[in-house]
Amino acid sequence: MPNLIERGDYFVIHAARQSGKTTLLMDLVKQLNDSGLYHVLYCSLESVQNIADVERGIPAVVQELNSQVQFNPALRDIPFAEKTSEFDFNTLLRMSLSYFCQKLDKPLIILFIDSLIGCLKEKRVQRIVEPVILGRAEGYAWGDDDYQYVLDLGLLRESEGKLIPANPIYSEVIIRALASASQMEMSRRAYPPQMPAYLSDGKLNMRRLLEDFQYFWQQHSESWVARYQYQEAAPHLILHAFLYRIVNGGGRISREMAAGNGRLGGCPRTEAVAREGWFEADFFII
Numbered sequence: 316m317p318n319l320i321e322r323g324d325y326f327v328i329h330a331a332r333q334s335g336k337t338t339l340l341m342d343l344v345k346q347l348n349d350s351g352l353y354h355v356l357y358c359s360l361e362s363v364q365n366i367a368d369v370e371r372g373i374p375a376v377v378q379e380l381n382s383q384v385q386f387n388p389a390l391r392d393i394p395f396a397e398k399t400s401e402f403d404f405n406t407l408l409r410m411s412l413s414y415f416c417q418k419l420d421k422p423l424i425i426l427f428i429d430s431l432i433g434c435l436k437e438k439r440v441q442r443i444v445e446p447v448i449l450g451r452a453e454g455y456a457w458g459d460d461d462y463q464y465v466l467d468l469g470l471l472r473e474s475e476g477k478l479i480p481a482n483p484i485y486s487e488v489i490i491r492a493l494a495s496a497s498q499m500e501m502s503r504r505a506y507p508p509q510m511p512a513y514l515s516d517g518k519l520n521m522r523r524l525l526e527d528f529q530y531f532w533q534q535h536s537e538s539w540v541a542r543y544q545y546q547e548a549a550p551h552l553i554l555h556a557f558l559y560r561i562v563n564g565g566g567r568i569s570r571e572m573a574a575g576n577g578r579l580g581g582c583p584r585t586e587a588v589a590r591e592g593w594f595e596a597d598f599f600i601i
Contacts, residue, residue, distance in 0.1 A: 316343060320353075320424060325469075327482060340426050347424060354390060355424045356383045361433070369464060373404040377411050380425070384415075393418050435492055440465055441545060444489065447471060447478050448548040490555050493545055497556035507531065510561055528557050 319326050328336050340357055347355040363375040377396050384395045396411040416423050434440055439461040446453045455462040465471050470489070472481045480486035491498075501507065507527050513520050536550070543549035558568055 317347070320347070327485070344426060348389075351421075353422050353424050354387070354419055355426065356380070356387060356390075357426050358383050360427055369460070370404045373407050377408055380411075390419075434468055434470065435489065436544065440468070440470070443478075444470065445545050445548050447480070448490070448493075448545070448551055452477075490552065491559070493543075493548070494552040494556040494559065496542065497539060497553055498559050501556060501560040507557060507560055513561060524561065528554065531557065 316326060328339065344355045344357045347353050358380055360376060360379065363372060363379060366372040366375055381395050384390045384393070393415065395415050396407075398410070398414065402410050412423070412425075435444065442461050443453075443455075443465040466473075469481050470485060471478050473479075480489060513524050515523075532550075532553075536553070539553055540546065540549040543552060545552065555568070562568055
């Protein structure tokens with residue numbers, strides 16, 4: 316990570332809850348501050364994640380940053396966000412940091428910790444993210460606040476005229492976060508069986524896998540879909556929860572997700588297979 320910081324790159328740390336992400340960031344903050352090369356702040360945004368109104372949310376983020384500045388011995392005497400009344404919410408964060416950094420003798424690094432799941436629950440985020448999961452092309456007007464908000468969050472980005480997850484990690488995390496409740500329920504029921512049950516001569520038996528999902532869908536689709544906030548994407552998410560349950564027994568899923576594709580594609584793989592089985596959700600979710 317220090318190498319990424321030296322190059323000016325951003326990075327995302329993704330891991331399960333209670334696995335040490337916060338401890339890792341705090342250790343990194345100390346290491347970088349001790350190096351004498353940077354001023355480093357650790358800032359948690361979990362306290363503001365439920366503020367859906369961006370005009371209230373941005374000032375709340377600025378206030379959280381101000382609190383961290385006040386608790387930093389090397390920075391507490393340097394005024395932060397003095398001119399907040401001069402800026403509207405669109406420029407408040409950028410200008411506050413720009414003026415602050417002009418007063419510093421070293422580069423400023425801010426390490427944020429946030430809850431992706433909390434962001435995905437916001438209606439304005441759902442409006443933009445759900446079509447991407449469905450592979451549906453949506454036209455957004457220039458200046459669409461929801462669209463710009465999701466881009467600013469760093470969840471999605473534009474690539475060759477398509478809206479896609481901002482990075483490969485988010486391609487995985489967005490689906491896992493939204494499908495997690497179903498996956499936990501399947502684990503509790505111990506169904507479907509895990510990967511070894513779908514291997515035949517060392518190859519993935521896609522026919523059996525799809526037949527088992529079709530049976531599961533026929534028995535449970537109505538009640539399971541009703542649980543989802545992302546109602547339109549629910550069939551796709553349930554399918555992925557089904558596949559996650561299987562590959563957790565030894566395998567992984569490669570995924571293709573982009574607005575305009577007309578599908579959510581994925582490739583379940585065993586850890587040692589000679590054959591890969593592609594599926595397209597729209598093909599067999601009816």
